[in-house]
Amino acid sequence: MGKRRKPSPPSRARLAVVTTAMAGSAVLAAAGTARAEPAPTLDSVKEQVDRLNEEAEQSIERYNGFQEKQQRLQGEANRIQEKVARGQEAMNQLRTQLGAIAAEQYRNGGIDPSVRLMLDSDPSGYLAKASARNQVIDSQAALLRQARDEQRKLDQDRAEATATLARLDAAGTALAGEKRQIQDKLAKAQALLDKLGAADRAKVNAQEAAARASRAGNRAEPPAYTGPATGRAATIVRFAYAQLGKPYVWGATGPAGFDCSGLTGAAYRAADVKLPRVSQDQWNAGRRIARSDLQPGDLVFFYSDLHHVGLYIGDGKMIHAPRTGKNVEVLPIDAMPYVGAVRP
Structure with a gap:
């Protein structure tokens, strides 16, 4: 029984022919696939565009709500910040008065005011001065209470301003997000219209031209x-x-x-x-x-x-x-x- 001969490998020329044929088949298949995707019809595009526009209008009303909230919060923030500024000015004035009192006490060396009054060279004026001293002490105590109350109100106003500004930032973020959604839906609607065939695009353009003419006429004389x-x-x-x-x-x-x-x-x-x-x-x-x-x-x-x-x-x-x-x-x-x- 004779030995079988191994088949010889294909020549380079044959490989080139096969490769070219395969590439050609792939191109034809791709072309066939491309031909299998028809251009969208005017009715299908209109249906999708109407849906996108309806979704956009839903987003628009949410946008309007966020915008109204943002404007209201901005007004509140402005009012509270003005209140904080007035409170800070009042605190600054109180601190100036308290600073003057502290400086006076420092200059007096910290000696108890009653002792100074008792060492006064005019004993007959002691009672009057003692009464004045009590009035000064009462005035200083009232000033300290006022400063404490003003500081508390100022801290509350600052906390309210911080919270309002945080809500304002959140409303601004929501407003920007809703705006992006609206723009995205309107862009998708336009992209669908751009995919129409030449004849359908001509119909759409004619309708838009008629609408523009109607708009111009109506604006001139409603x-x-x-x-x-x-x-x-x-x-x-x-x-x-x-x-x-x-x-x-x-x-x-x-x-x-x-x-x-x-x-x-x-x-x-x-x-x-x-x-x-x-x-x-x-x-x-x-x-x-x-x-x-x-x-x-x-x-x-x-x-x-x-x-x-x-x-x-x-x-x-x-x-x-x-x-x-x-x-x-x-x-x-x-x-x-x-x-x-x-x-x-």
């Missing part, structure tokens, strides 16, 4: 309110009508732009009524109104967490500031998940 409301309600609704076409700007309370609670708050300010800054707090700013009893000027709220609010104008419609990229508009209240209404 429609006047001609409804049945009178008195305070008419003032509120007329103000809202005058804002139609102005852009939604998150965190804004006017006059150039508004977010949802910024618009309702500004409308009520026009009628000398102050509303809380945040939509959830505006929900508690008046009495609940049944849908069947809605009147122009009532606040209407949407979504289970009350993160959106508008101003009822009658006929089942409201004026509201919708979201980033849109303008103040008239919309049926059924266009969003309606929760309830409040009349401040």
